């Protein structure tokens with residue numbers, strides 16, 4: 662009756678965030694996960710087709726401003742690009758009525774584990790040297806083997822512009838007729854994909870992805886199509902490790918256009934928390950347990966990093982600025 666607050670085994674935001682810490686501790690002032698990244702701005706051009714699914718203003722035909730962040734799934738802000746398998750995009754779209762949609766998506770087509778508890782255990786086992794720890798983990802979380810197969814076999818790219826970004830969690834869209842349906846969303850790149858290998862990427866500069874996207878966007882805006890996929894009655898909505906069948910109907914709702922790469926250190930992403938529960942009217946969370954867990958963990962990470970600004974100063978130290 663204490664809602665679990667007094668249970669020592671209860672999974673808390675503090676435990677979730679601490680579990681992400683690398684052996685030397687977290688990099689102060691930085692995001693506790695997806696710490697390496699680069700901010701951007703641009704717009705989302707809605708084609709109007711999404712209005713059939715959701716009454717959110719973002720689906721009415723028009724152009725809406727975006728702030729987003731390409732990132733790598735690592736707590737290390739200095740990790741070489743080729744050492745990180747998961748890439749992500751944080752995205753905020755705002756519409757004139759003051760509605761805000763935040764989402765944070767990644768490149769795998771399904772998540773590594775079924776539950777937030779599984780995510781916590783995965784962080785611990787990835788650091789554990791105990792013999793048999795991984796075997797015990799995969800026995801308890803057999804879904805992880807699908808993710809390991811994806812990580813081993815999926816092609817790499819040498820540009821964020823060539824990556825797909827998948828929301829993975831299920832949400833509920835409600836249209837103006839009051840009809841509610843479970844959905845997931847994805848961004849597919851318009852840039853042609855040039856597959857590469859981890860070895861080839863490792864031979865490039867450790868920050869190649871940031872440099873490449875900066876020059877690519879300076880030469881031309883980069884685009885992704887946003888697609889919303891609809892669940893059928895038996896599709897799982899509470900487990901992002903289970904992809905829905907390819908044949909599910911989907912609706913292309915618009916185009917994301919990245920027009921400018923922004924400063925990461927003192928740009929518009931720094932004070933932004935891409936909390937996946939910040940949703941406009943016409944979208945809501947489902948029975949998927951991740952968005953609530955993520956929301957509480959991101960808030961904790963945000964509070965920690967913003968109170969550590971002295972460890973990650975907005976301006977570069979004077980000696981690092983070339984005059």
Ligand code: HEM
Pocket residue numbers: 677678691692693694695698730731732748749750751765766767772776777780827828829830901933934935951954955958959962963966
């Ligand atoms: C319980 C599971 C998860 C935990 C504990 C977790 C934790 C975190 C934390 C602490 C951050 C940094 C937040 C900040 O300081 O602003 C973060 C960022 C991020 N997460 Fe998660 N995460 C989880 C699941 C997921 C899932 C399922 C996805 C994708 C579908 C995802 C994608 C991302 C992305 C793309 C970012 C970077 C957003 C940005 O640029 O700020 N995470 N995560």
